Amino acid sequence: LAKTTQPISMDSYEGQEVNITCSHNNIATNDYITWYQQFPSQGPRFIIQGYKTKVTNEVASLFIPADRKSSTLSLPRVSLSDTAVYYCLVGEAVYGGSQGNLIFGKGTKLSVKP
Amino acid sequence: EAGVTQSPTHLIKTRGQQATLRCSPISGHTSVYWYQQALGLGLQFLLWYDEGEERNRGNFPPRFSGRQFPNYSSELNVNALELEDSALYLCASSARQFANSPLHFGNGTRLTVT
Numbered sequence: 001l002a003k004t005t006q007p008i009s010m011d012s013y014e015g016q017e018v019n020i021t022c023s024h025n026n027i028a029t030n031d032y033i034t035w036y037q038q039f040p041s042q043g044p045r046f047i048i049q050g051y052k053t054k055v056t057n058e059v060a061s062l063f064i065p066a067d068r069k070s071s072t073l074s075l076p077r078v079s080l081s082d083t084a085v086y087y088c089l090v091g092e093a094v095y096g097g098s099q100g101n102l103i104f105g106k107g108t109k110l111s112v113k114p
Numbered sequence: 115e116a117g118v119t120q121s122p123t124h125l126i127k128t129r130g131q132q133a134t135l136r137c138s139p140i141s142g143h144t145s146v147y148w149y150q151q152a153l154g155l156g157l158q159f160l161l162w163y164d165e166g167e168e169r170n171r172g173n174f175p176p177r178f179s180g181r182q183f184p185n186y187s188s189e190l191n192v193n194a195l196e197l198e199d200s201a202l203y204l205c206a207s208s209a210r211q212f213a214n215s216p217l218h219f220g221n222g223t224r225l226t227v228t
Contacts, residue, residue: 032214043118043204043219044157087157089217102147102217104157 004088004105011111018075020108022088025069033064033071036087038107044087048073075110083112116141118220120205126226127195135190135223139207146188147208147217148180152201160203163188164210195227 005023012018024033032051036044048055050062050071061074075082085107119138127133139146148160159172163182171178177193186207192199202224206217 034214034216036217036219041202041221041224043206043221044217046216046218049214049216102162103159104149106156 003103004090006086006088006105006108008106009109009111011113012078013113014079015077018078018082018110018112020073020075020086020088020110021070022073022090022105023070024088024090027068027090031090033062033068034089035060035062035071035073036089036104038085038087044104047086078110078112080112080114083110085109118205118207118218120203120220120223122223123221124224124226126228128228129195129197131195133192133195133199133225135192135203135205135225137188137190137205137207137220139186139188139205140209140218143207143209143218144186145208145210146182146186147206148188148190149204149206150174150201151204151222152198157204161190192225197227200225200227 032049034049035047037047038044048057048060048062050064052064055062063072087104087107089102089104091102121136125133145164147162149157150160151157160174161180162170166182180190182188202222204219204222206219208217209215
């Protein structure tokens with residue numbers, strides 16, 4: 001199972017770009033990288049997912065280098081409402097297999113200040 | 115589409131009692147995952163059900179058990195409750211017929227053991 005390492009916390013100001021990096025040195029060939037956002041007392045919410053290179057959607061970008069041993073979530077122009085915990089998840093649910101215990105790391109607590 | 119729903123939202127039990135938590139996945143999703151999140155901590159993987167069977171479980175004692183019904187809804191049972199079982203219990207579902215389908219979480223059941 002690919003273990004992930006993220007910074008425990010990060011501070012930013014409104015309007016800035018925030019980059020959160022996740023290390024996953026033993027990522028497997030079939031593993032995808034998925035990022036989630038969690039607000040207090042709510043379930044995590046899917047942000048973005050990728051396998052390699054760069055993925056962009058309406059809320060974030062995900063950069064994955066060729067060796068896939070790390071990934072960087074990029075949040076453009078953050079606002080106060082982006083204050084949350086961000087989790088990097090690496091793994092897959094193998095159909096018919098014995099895997100699927102998708103392990104979350106400790107997450108990165110992002111605090112956005114005015 | 116309706117999201118993952120969990121019931122009850124709050125549950126208060128005394129030590130030694132049993133608790134039953136329920137989860138309804140997104141329509142069409144066959145996989146259900148259960149996570150425990152103690153206050154201020156990350157998500158700890160509990161159980162994974164798919165097509166009615168337990169596919170994997172995390173490092174939790176046997177008094178944590180569950181099942182998945184033919185309509186893919188799921189139930190988590192915690193027997194002989196202990197004070198440290200107080201936590202937010204999160205259920206997630208995914209469409210396992212699509213590899214690496216992201217997890218979709220409910221907002222959890224807050225279990226308090228006194």
